[in-house]
Amino acid sequence: MSMNEEQFIKRDRMRFAKNTLSSGLALLAILFNVFYFVSIYKSDVGSYYYSIVIGASILYNLIFMLLVFLSSEGVKGYNVSYAYVLLAVGVLQIVRIFLLPVSAHAAVVTVNQQETIVMQTAQFIRVVVYLVASAVCCLVAGVVGIRKSRVLSAHMASLEQKVA
Amino acid sequence: MATLSLQHLDKIYDNKVQAVYDFNLDVKDGELIVLVGPSGCGKSTTLRMVAGLEDISAGHLLLDGKDITQTPAKDRDMAMVFQNYALYGHMTIYENMAFSLTLRKENPNVIHKKVLAAAEILGLTEQLNKKPAQLSGGQRQRVAMGRSIVRNPKVFLFDEPLSNLDAKLRGATRREILLLHKRLNATMLYVTHDQTEALTLADRIVCMSMGHVQQVGTPLELYDTPANLFVASFIGLPPMNFFHVTVQEDALVNETVRVPLTAQERQMLKAYAGKEIVLGVRPEDIVAGGEIMVKVFSNENLGMNTLVHGHLSGSAKAEDKITCKLRGWCDYSAGDMVPVTFVRKHFFDKDTTNAIRGEA
Secondary structure, three states, X not given: XXXXXXXXXHHHHOOOOOOHHHHHHHHHXXXXXXXXXXXXXXXXXXXXXOOHHHHHHHHHHHHXXXXXXHHHHHHHOXXXXXXXXXXXXXXXXXXXXXXXXXXXXXXXXXXXXXXXEOOOHHHHHHHHHHHHHHHHHHHHHHHHHHHHHHHHHHHHHHHHHHHO | OOOEEEEEEEEEOOOOXXXXXXEEEEEOOOOEEEEEOOOOOOHHHHHHHHHOOOOOOEEEEEEOOXXXXXXXXXXXXXXXXXXXXOOOOOOOHHHHHXXXXXXXXXOHHHHHHHHHHHHHHHOOHHHOOOOHHHOOHHHHHHHHHHHHHHHOOOEEEEEOOOOXXXXXXXXXXXXXXXXXXXXXXXEEEEEEOOHHHHHHHOOEEEEEEOOEEEEXXXXXXXXXXXXXXXXXXXXXXXXXXXXXEEEOOOEEEOOOOEEEXXXXXXXXXXXXXXXXXXXXXXXXXXXXXXXEEEEEEEEEEOOOEEEEEEEEOOOOOHHHEEEEEEEOOOOOOOOOEEEEEEOOOEEEEOOOOEEOOOOO
């Protein structure tokens, strides 16, 4: 098999093989996000988390999971629109680091007449790692999705040209 | 491709039931052998022994001269197509066809080429992205065949692959299998209980009954010169008519009929003079006109032919029932007496049930 032929077959395989890499990465992003939101809330810091920001955060988590799950199915079938959605939510995951985790890490509350930091450094690092990992998965899934979709589109166009 | 040799194969189950007795067969390279027989005759068991899905109780199985009796199924280099397709419902057709090669960790590019080539042969190229549930029965069976083709096995094994299809699809898929065999020139073992499949597909047919091989031969040999009563009754549609008759000097007679013999037939039956034998006559070997009378009780017009069911000489006995396949459109009514002639006869020994060949 020549190099050209191998390249051609590799592209042609995409007609029948799903983009499992992007799809898998998207699902992994959901998993890291789950680790994030089960790690962030603590009950021993008074009423710090009882605010509209936390409500919005919970709502966003639900929307994130729904969007990324739908996108994982979309990119599996080389739908480029879903790849862009993954890029967008990947960027948002980075932005989220500077919202709740950073503010909770900087906040101090008084519990039982003792001042305590809402989010200790160890917890802060842990949730940041989860968000970064989730973001990276989304971004890579999006980039791979866009690249593969373009390759497949070009290949399909060349096949159609051949037939014509 | 390959030669296959089945030598004295026996299959005895743990409960001591013997399903196959002393099965002997040499399959030539590129030959399509059909194992045919009624349900429970041991044909599928034989195929499963060849595939390695059943242990061989006694005897030897040779593939290209190499003894593979104890070789595990996965190492036999044979592909089997099942009656129920055995496709993975959650995979696409492409993935189903590629599955066995993916398991073997073959190069994905090579797998791709093989799958596309097989799909092209079977006319499945447009269906590769679909799931099995989206295909018709015939297409699913083609996928099952495709899955075998991509493996490029030494021997193809088919276990009643058309049984789940309706009559029209069965005919079409049968023709496809025949074309496939011609195209691949592959060694194939095919099991069916449908004699039409056997007669149309086979290079040679193995007719089985109760675990015993009754006759091995070309379709024409089995049809024209059946070895015994079982083969004669099993091959041919409608089945052969049988009558117990006594051999007299110039005719076969019983209480209801007298069938004249030709000089050649008299010579053939010389050793049976005065003895009772079984006379076999195929419905299509009966023509209108002659001295044998048939009292009609039903008439089936098939267009080119008419199936006339009746009794010999108006007898009401069950053993005198006869079916005639007469040329053309006949409009007989129940009770009509139709004169017929037996243009070709088969003779069987009453005790051994073997065909009487004699010296013609």
